[in-house]
Amino acid sequence: EPEVTQTPSHQVTQMGQEVILRCVPISNHLYFYWYRQILGQKVEFLVSFYNNEISEKSEIFDDQFSVERPDGSNFTLKIRSTKLEDSAMYFCANQPRGRFGYTFGSGTRLTVV
Amino acid sequence: SQQGEEDPQALSIQEGENATMNCSYKTSINNLQWYRQNSGRGLVHLILIRSNEREKHSGRLRVTLDTSKKSSSLLITASRAADTASYFCATSSSGGGNKLTFGTGTQLKVEL
Numbered sequence: 001e002p003e004v005t006q007t008p009s010h011q012v013t014q015m016g017q018e019v020i021l022r023c024v025p026i027s028n029h030l031y032f033y034w035y036r037q038i039l040g041q042k043v044e045f046l047v048s049f050y051n052n053e054i055s056e057k058s059e060i061f062d063d064q065f066s067v068e069r070p071d072g073s074n075f076t077l078k079i080r081s082t083k084l085e086d087s088a089m090y091f092c093a094n095q096p097r098g099r100f101g102y103t104f105g106s107g108t109r110l111t112v113v
Numbered sequence: 114s115q116q117g118e119e120d121p122q123a124l125s126i127q128e129g130e131n132a133t134m135n136c137s138y139k140t141s142i143n144n145l146q147w148y149r150q151n152s153g154r155g156l157v158h159l160i161l162i163r164s165n166e167r168e169k170h171s172g173r174l175r176v177t178l179d180t181s182k183k184s185s186s187l188l189i190t191a192s193r194a195a196d197t198a199s200y201f202c203a204t205s206s207s208g209g210g211n212k213l214t215f216g217t218g219t220q221l222k223v224e225l
Binding site: 103 | 146148153154155156157158161201203211212213214216218
């Protein structure tokens with residue numbers, strides 16, 4: 001079964017620091033997503049990425065956030081200046097084509113102190 | 114209420130019993146999906162039902178969809194202790210691209 005791999009599994013960072021969360025998606029999937037889940041809350045959509053560009057983003061995904069596919073395979077989420085409220089589990093997800101089920105990674109737990 | 118709300122919030126049953134979880138949503142959808150999440154782990158896709166389908170089966174899972182009531186149910190038959198997890202419904206809305214809107218989840222505990 002193909003997997004989505006996320007690294008690191010857990011990251012602790014100082015408030016104001018930049019973090020980069022990494023995802024190795026499934027190679028033949030076309031759609032890429034980042035979601036986050038604050039402890040005890042709903043899973044929230046951040047951004048979708050298709051054909052090497054952002055196709056949709058949520059209100060959460062402000063100027064502090066960016067996504068890239070730096071080498072055509074890895075998929076990264078960067079938070080430029082972290083805030084305490086950015087503490088959450090961040091999930092990368094892939095979709096082979098639209099309107100199919102997603103494959104989620106196991107997540108990165110980000111703790112901002 | 115918000116898009117994608119499940120009830121009950123928590124459900125505790127004995128192994129071998131059936132577990133039913135419900136989900137309500139507000140907007141028109143393309144499809145509705147159910148995911149499972151073990152504590153502190155990623156989400157695992159269980160089943161997808163399209164807006165023109167009414168019922169779907171996969172192993173011990175049965176999903177129904179009533180678009181007139183904007184609701185869905187997930188039935189797990191003959192539950193096992195290993196089914197203990199949180200279960201989320203997620204909708205892909207018409208005109209909403211392919212993003213998913215998740216519900217609040219049902220925490221299922223299956224006891225031996």
